[in-house]
Amino acid sequence: MYGTEHDSPATGPLPGHTYRELIGxxxxxxxxxxxxxxxxxxxxxxxxxxxxxxxxxxxxxxxxPTISHPDGP
Structure with missing residues (x-):
């Protein structure tokens, strides 16, 4: 996961990878x-x-998954 540690180096999504945003x-x-x-x-x-x-x-x-986001967590 990205953004889990306040002192982690700045990273972001990598090209060619698939991500979902955690909600709820x-x-x-x-x-x-x-x-x-x-x-x-x-x-x-x-x-x-x-x-x-x-x-x-x-x-x-x-x-x-939820009704509003049926394609995963």
């Missing part, structure tokens, strides 16, 4: 690279370990 959780706005994921993996969603959880760092955030 603590990692909103960050991009996840899905290059090489199967259609099943994309439509099933993803569980992410996050330092920004409701309970404490190291929690989990669940992202899945």
């Amino acid at each position: 959780g603590p990692l909103d706005g960050q991009l996840i690279e899905i290059t090489g994921w199967t259609d099943e993996q994309i439509t099933t969603g993803a569980y992410m370990i996050t330092p920004h959880s409701a309970y404490r760092p190291g929690g989990r955030a669940s992202y899945a």
Whole structure:
């Protein structure tokens, strides 16, 4: 994912890679690279370990396709 660490070097999406924006959780706005994921993996969603959880760092955030974004997390 891009933008996860405040002290990470500035990086961005790479040409030829596929990304989805995370929406609806603590990692909103960050991009996840899905290059090489199967259609099943994309439509099933993803569980992410996050330092920004409701309970404490190291929690989990669940992202899945929605009606407004049916093509993946």
